[in-house]
Amino acid sequence: MKFIFFKNLCFVAISGMFVMPVYAQVQIDINKPNIHPMPIAITRFINTTNQGNQTCKNVPDVISADLERSGLFKPIDSKAFIQTIESLQNQPNFPDWKVINAQALVNGQISSTQDGQIRVEFNLWDVFAENQMLKQSYTTTTNGCRRIAHIIADAIYTRITGETGYFDTQIIYVSETGSQLKRIKRLALMDQDGENHNFLTQPQELVLTPRFSPTAREVTYLSFFRNNPQVYLLHLNSGRRELLGNFPGMTFAPRFSPDGNKMTMSLAKNGNTNIYEMDLKTRNITRLTDNKWINTGPSYAPDGKKIVFESDRSGSQQLYVMNIDGSEQTRISFGSGRYATPVWSPRGDLIAFTKHKDREFFIGVMRSDGSGERLLAKGYLVEGPSWAPNGRVLAFCRQTKSPSSQSKLFSVDLTGFNEKQIITPLDGSDPAWSPLIP
């Protein structure tokens, strides 16, 4: 193991090494619906910190909750564990873990560094192959323990599924409360597991449709500030926010380009809605669609070369793909019903959308040429899918019929399985999943 130490860096992964990747038996095929999640034993971490055992005590619980929520893992109740964690520290006694049917085993240690930071080390073991799959350690301040736990959960997820994780991420969404007639809507930011929840805007300001920049340090959204619906840019580090552009009508549906240098948004004026692109450095504006219809809901392909959007130019909402300069606008959705809110997958292969058919709403995906449509969730009103950064999980919003009219956030796997509510303090809508936190 090599140790690199940056004192002032927020996070330092000290070492990461893969052991025996060749014939590890512990694998999950993420492309199939996972009816039988993998049993995994995640033990309490040995804690030798000066501050005592409370420090970062919840790290294994956070890891466990992340993995369980993914639907791919089933953490085993620690009451079933046979080998003590003290003995496990030397070497796993694999038969003890086989007998409780653990396929993977995670143990770790939390200690203090000389300069008062916290060091978290963990091991991932393949119980049946009886080998070590992963050993990594991180240093942080006590405040950073939750984040370390998410990073460890991502490492385990990646090692076992072969896919990038998505636990060290945040979700920005619109928190909702009060009467439907005058709903109070505020931007709220939280970790993907609902922790560290913060409101970013005031109750009296109606805000909608937030989106993260690729660095997750800026957010764009629609605000009805001073009764003038316009697109704003909020810098999370400074708290500064700015009006984007000086358009002669309502601007809405803002999205960042994958490199973060540009944005698209829609301008509604004289009964037409068209899509524009703004260069965020020069603030130059280019018009991408030019017709008398509604053209909105733009989303960039991850390579930044194409944009998918919705338009009702055929008579009803359908999905179209165009080049970045607005050329070659081509319809891709041809199923029955209306298609809206397209979102290009971070992997580039799929487009998620909202579908409206026969008085029901659906969240679905199709390939970027429009083929292979699959519906993943449905309801009286579901809308606004947003991809987790690994392109394997989608967040969306589900509103129930009145009189309850509850609006809640949900996530669902690309397989259509493992639908779960994302718990928020109040009601929620318009979720946007961040990239992995840089």
Added chain:
Amino acid sequence: MKIRFLCMVAAVALLGACQSADETVVSGTSASDNIVTKAPAPTSAKSVSIVAGSQADFVSNVGDRVFFEYDVFGLTPEAKEQLIKWVAFMQKYPRNNLTIEGHADERGTREYNLALGERRANSIQNFLVSHGIASSRLRVISYGKERPDVIGSNESSWARNRRGVGVIQ
């Protein structure tokens, strides 16, 4: 991590601070506050409380809204009949300006409904302009499905929520 964490806290604190300092002026001044509710004022009080040319006058004696078919922004014959009265009111009170709000029912995606609301408000604006009201007196705003008039997931509620509303300024 510590630095980054503090940055975040500072960001949130700053945001809160700047809004409470600079932006509280908008508190309670959104357009929907200005919509007088449809419930008619008690008849005894009506004659004394309503100022000619006011929003209350417009609501009580003209009718401040027109309705649209599902996913349609064209004006119905009933709506046109109603808007003729708006034209007369605007001609009678030439100093009044009018904000036209466009609204949609809940059965549509959020951004599409914003665009649809703008289309509806624009249809009303076009009608008024074509009947001689100066466009400089008119302003449109779309609320999409964000400000329903009634709560209900049924035909009659949806029909009442698909509306254009005039707000005298």
